[in-house]
Amino acid sequence: MEIFIDGIIKAIKMILSGDKEVFDITYTTLQVCLTAILISTVVGIPLGVLLGLNSFPGKKIVLVFVNIGMGLPPVVAGLYITMLLWRSGPLGNLGLLYTTHAIIMAQVLVSLPIIIGLTAAAFQQIDHKMLMQIKALGATGFQRIGLLLRETKLAILAAIMAGLGRVLAEVGAAMMVGGNIKGDTRILTTSMVMEVSKGNFDVAIALSFILMSLAFMITFLLTILQQRKQRV
Amino acid sequence: MKINKEIYLCLFALLMLVTVACTNNAEPTKDGVPSSQSPQDMILATTTSTQDSGLLDVLIPLFEEKHNIHVKTIAVGTGRALAMGEQGEADVLLTHAPAFEEKLVESQDVLNRKRVMYNEFIIVGPETDPAGINDADVGAAFQKIYETGATFVSRGDDSGTHKMELDLWAAAELHPTNETWYLETGQGMGSTLQLSAEREGYVLTDRATYLAHAKNFEHMAVLGEGDDVLLNIYHVMQVNDEKHDLVNGEAGELFVEFMVSEQAQKIIKEFGIEQYDQPLFFQYTD
Structure with missing residues (x-):
C-alpha cells in the first residue's frame, strides 16, 4: 500500500515540477493517440455508414472481417506492421519503423475496425420506416445522413470512446513498432513497462495516474457530449 | 442539426489539438544547433541491461551532440539484437554474447567488433x-x-x-x-x-x-x-553496410569509435558509483 501512496505523491510531484521528460512522454502519447483516433474516426464512420445502410453481395463476409478486426490483438498488428516497415520489408525505404508514424499506423489498425463495426451496427438498427419517411419528405443525401447521424449519436460517440480506449491502452504494438525510444517514440504505456522492468514501481504508478487522468478527461468530455439532451 | 454540429465541433477540436501538437513537435529541439542540417538516424540494437541500468541515457546524448546523429536505441535481448544486425535492421550493436557475436563476424554480417566493458x-x-x-x-x-x-x-x-x-x-x-x-x-x-x-x-x-x-x-x-x-563481456560492432543497402555504416563506425574513446570509457568506469557505491561496468578495451 505504501508504494501506491508513494506513487501518488511522486505523480503529483512530477506534474507540479514540470518534469520535462514526463511532459514529453505525455505529449507524445496525446499526439499519437489523438491522431490515430482522428484518422480512425474520419475513415471509420463513413465506412461504417456505408456498410450499415447499403446491402450488397458479400456484405456479411465484410462484416465478419470487421468484427474479427475488432478483436485484433495489438501484438499481431504490431508484428505485421513491423514486417511491412522494416528495412527488408516492402516499405523499408521510407524508414518509418521506430517512429511515431509507425505507432499511429498500428493504433489505427486496432481502432478502425471498432469504429467501423460499431457505426455499422448502429446504422443497421435504424428503422426502415424512418428511412422511407425521410426520403418521402424529400431530404437531400447530405440532409439524410445528417439526420441519421443525429439519430445514432449515442452509438457513434460510444464507438469513438471504445476506439480511444483501445488506443490509449495499447502497449504491445507501440513497443514493437515504436521501440520505446527516449524523447522520440516513448509513450506512457511503453515507459510504464520499462520502468517496471527497471524496478521503479513508484515512477510506473505515477505514470499510470497520468495515463488514467488523460483517459478520464477525454472520456468525460465525450460522455458529456454524448449525454447532452437533444433540443428539438 | 445542432447535435450534428456538436459532433463536428468536437472532431474539429480534436483536429486542432493534434495539429498544434504536430507543429510544436516539428521545431528543432536542440538550442544553438543550426537546424539547416537535420540529423541522420542511426539504429542501435542493444541488450536491456545497458538501457535499464541507465548507462545509455548518459552516453547517447554525448554521442548525439558530437556527431549530429539521432540515435534510436532499441533495447531487446542480445539474441534479437544480433538477429537485427544479421538482417540489416540495425546499424550498430552493443551486445554480450561473445561466441554468437563471433559467428556474425565470421559471416561478415558485422565489422569492426571491439571490446567495450565487462561486469x-x-x-x-x-x-x-x-x-x-x-x-x-x-x-x-x-x-x-x-x-x-x-x-x-x-x-x-x-x-x-x-x-x-x-x-x-x-x-x-x-x-x-x-x-x-x-x-x-x-x-x-x-x-x-x-x-x-x-x-x-x-x-x-x-x-x-x-x-x-x-x-x-x-x-x-x-x-x-x-x-x-x-564474466560478462560487452562488445560493440557495426553492421556491414555492404551487405544491406539501408545500413548507415558511417554512423555505425563513429559509434564504435565513440564507445572505445577515452571520453566514453571514463563515463563507463564511473557510472553507478554515486548511486550504488560501486561501478556497474568496468573498462575492458582491446
Whole structure:
C-alpha cells in the first residue's frame, strides 16, 4: 500500500515540477493517440455508414472481417506492421519503423475496425420506416445522413470512446513498432513497462495516474457530449 | 442539426489539438544547433541491461551532440539484437554474447567488433538458500540446485544472460529445461528477477540489473559471484553496410569509435558509483 501512496505523491510531484521528460512522454502519447483516433474516426464512420445502410453481395463476409478486426490483438498488428516497415520489408525505404508514424499506423489498425463495426451496427438498427419517411419528405443525401447521424449519436460517440480506449491502452504494438525510444517514440504505456522492468514501481504508478487522468478527461468530455439532451 | 454540429465541433477540436501538437513537435529541439542540417538516424540494437541500468541515457546524448546523429536505441535481448544486425535492421550493436557475436563476424554480417566493458553475472537466490549453494563454485552450485530441485528462474528469451545460463548448465552436463522446478519467463532481466523474488527461486542475473532492483526485495541475496566463468563481456560492432543497402555504416563506425574513446570509457568506469557505491561496468578495451 505504501508504494501506491508513494506513487501518488511522486505523480503529483512530477506534474507540479514540470518534469520535462514526463511532459514529453505525455505529449507524445496525446499526439499519437489523438491522431490515430482522428484518422480512425474520419475513415471509420463513413465506412461504417456505408456498410450499415447499403446491402450488397458479400456484405456479411465484410462484416465478419470487421468484427474479427475488432478483436485484433495489438501484438499481431504490431508484428505485421513491423514486417511491412522494416528495412527488408516492402516499405523499408521510407524508414518509418521506430517512429511515431509507425505507432499511429498500428493504433489505427486496432481502432478502425471498432469504429467501423460499431457505426455499422448502429446504422443497421435504424428503422426502415424512418428511412422511407425521410426520403418521402424529400431530404437531400447530405440532409439524410445528417439526420441519421443525429439519430445514432449515442452509438457513434460510444464507438469513438471504445476506439480511444483501445488506443490509449495499447502497449504491445507501440513497443514493437515504436521501440520505446527516449524523447522520440516513448509513450506512457511503453515507459510504464520499462520502468517496471527497471524496478521503479513508484515512477510506473505515477505514470499510470497520468495515463488514467488523460483517459478520464477525454472520456468525460465525450460522455458529456454524448449525454447532452437533444433540443428539438 | 445542432447535435450534428456538436459532433463536428468536437472532431474539429480534436483536429486542432493534434495539429498544434504536430507543429510544436516539428521545431528543432536542440538550442544553438543550426537546424539547416537535420540529423541522420542511426539504429542501435542493444541488450536491456545497458538501457535499464541507465548507462545509455548518459552516453547517447554525448554521442548525439558530437556527431549530429539521432540515435534510436532499441533495447531487446542480445539474441534479437544480433538477429537485427544479421538482417540489416540495425546499424550498430552493443551486445554480450561473445561466441554468437563471433559467428556474425565470421559471416561478415558485422565489422569492426571491439571490446567495450565487462561486469559479472551473479547467482541470486532467497536468503534462506534452500539448495545450500553459498560459497560453492558455479558448477557445484548448479549441481546442487539440480539435485535439490529448488526453484530456478530462467530468462528463456535467447538473451545474452539466457545463453550464459544454458552454457553453465551444459558445462555441468545437466539438462534442467523439462523439470517442473525450472521456470522460463521469456521476459527481460528486471521482470525475471521480480518473478524469482516472488517464487523464491534462484536466478542468474547481471549485477547491474540486480543492484537496480535490490531495493524491491530484501529477502533475496547474492549467493554466487566472483567466478571467472561468470564474466560478462560487452562488445560493440557495426553492421556491414555492404551487405544491406539501408545500413548507415558511417554512423555505425563513429559509434564504435565513440564507445572505445577515452571520453566514453571514463563515463563507463564511473557510472553507478554515486548511486550504488560501486561501478556497474568496468573498462575492458582491446
